[in-house]
Amino acid sequence: MSKHAPQIKIPASYMRGGTSKGVFFRLQDLPDAAQVAGAARDALLLRVIGSPDPYGKQIDGMGGATSSTSKAVIVSKSSRPDHDVDYLFGQVAIDKAFVDWSGNCGNLSAAVGPFAISNGFIDAARVPQDGMATVRIWQANIGKTIVAQVPVSNGMVQETGDFELDGVTFAAAEIQLDFLDPAADEDGGGGAMFPTGNLVDELEVPGLGRLKATLINAGIPTIFVDAAAIGYTGTELQDAINGDAKALAMFETLRAHGALRMGLIQHLDEAANRQHTPKVAFVAKPADYVASSGKVVAAADIDLLVRALSMGKLHHAMMGTAAVAIGTAAAIPGTLVNLAAGGGARTAVRFGHPSGTLRVGAEARQQDGDWVVSKAIMSRSARVLMEGWVRVPG
Structure with missing residues (x-):
């Protein structure tokens, strides 16, 4: 029996969303220990992305050595009424053994709707043959709703198009995002848009x-x-x-x-x-x-x-x-x-x-x-x- 265990395989998608990219997982596909928040989940995502890397290059992982490309997303069927999926975002540090769960990634939010449709989270009856599919996303890091309008062509997510986004080299299909009631319920923020009560x-x-x-x-x-x-x-x-x-x-x-x-x-x-x-x-x-x-x-x-x-x-x-x-x-x-x-x-x-x-x-x-x-x-x-x-x- 070899003392070197084989690598484990985990289903995943590598996606661009806006001007960011990250590794997307379905919660149910993660190893049992990583299906709950904690050290095991963080350790897994760090290893997937290739952190911590004292060289700052993330050569031995999926990360791209910038904050925009050192990201992981976990999507699950939503437990909340009127929502389709729960979206959890981890910002993976490059040179430290640290995953920051304190906020959302607005760019990757654009990829959550397409991922949800392609991975069977949305009832087929709600996905048109051609047109817009509405995906209601619960942003679990900050407790907010995002509504995505995802274009669908021939019953599948339309990815190609002529929408240009500065910071992204090639055109693609446009996805409109509505961030509802965006004042963030951050811990300590008390839900106030202006936590000090002042505009300046x-x-x-x-x-x-x-x-x-x-x-x-x-x-x-x-x-x-x-x-x-x-x-x-x-x-x-x-x-x-x-x-x-x-x-x-x-x-x-x-x-x-x-x-x-x-x-x-x-x-x-x-x-x-x-x-x-x-x-x-x-x-x-x-x-x-x-x-x-x-x-x-x-x-x-x-x-x-x-x-x-x-x-x-x-x-x-x-x-x-x-x-x-x-x-x-x-x-x-x-x-x-x-x-x-x-x-x-x-x-x-x-x-x-x-x-x-x-x-x-x-x-x-x-x-x-x-x-x-x-x-x-x-x-x-x-x-x-x-x-x-x-x-x-x-």
Whole structure:
């Protein structure tokens, strides 16, 4: 009997959703020990993705060595009324043995509907031969509903199309996502969209001094600051920040102080174990710039500029959850996001990010003096890159 056990095979799909990609599993296909939250599940996903990797390359796994490609998703039949599937997202750290379950991935949300239809989670009677299938998704990390409109052709998910998404090289079929009641019920956030009660707060941040910030819980907890206040223009691409250790340390300090003010952590040093949330982003008025693909983005074609960091690095495009936060904050007069977009009431914005532009809408209204957003709306695309089994040493 060999002392070297064979690898175990687990059914999985490798999918792109928006500007991210990840490994998708059906809960029922996972080994028994990994069907419940805990150390066994985390260990499995770390090994699948290829983390922790001191080389930072994830060569021995499915991860792509960036926060956008170091992700795992578990889908199950929903236990909730009026929902089709439960969607659980794990952000897998690259160099640490850590899976962050504290938030959603808005980009991969676009792939959940197609995965649910293709994997038998949706009653066949609800999938048209040709047309739109509506998939109601329970986002289990944050306790929110996402409604996906998935195009169907010849009774199967339509993946090809002419919808273009900046940050994704090839066109595909458009999937509309409605993030219902997106103010996040984060632990400590109390479900308030503005956890401090203010549209704009002042943070005292070492090295930066007093800094105006909009702290919002929508889509994902996000800290927005003005680009100029931290020495940027809002036209930066990844290279301008990701190779600058001093800048990255400054952003992490800012993120920790914002997290503390939002009530997401009780002590500054807890931020290190909460890398996925909150996000930190900076905004500016429109300006011309050249996107990472070489395409020129004209100031006249956008309402504002936004750059956001994810897992300690400037994101190559925009996280879908942060886009929800941008659309929500833009709809509320007086936030830093709204002011960068020119102020006033608005139901949608087109913003410039490092890869190009993105349009996001939100429906906001005042109720008893508080702002509520019934939904944020955006379009994404998704497709299966590969399917079969992932293998991991037992």
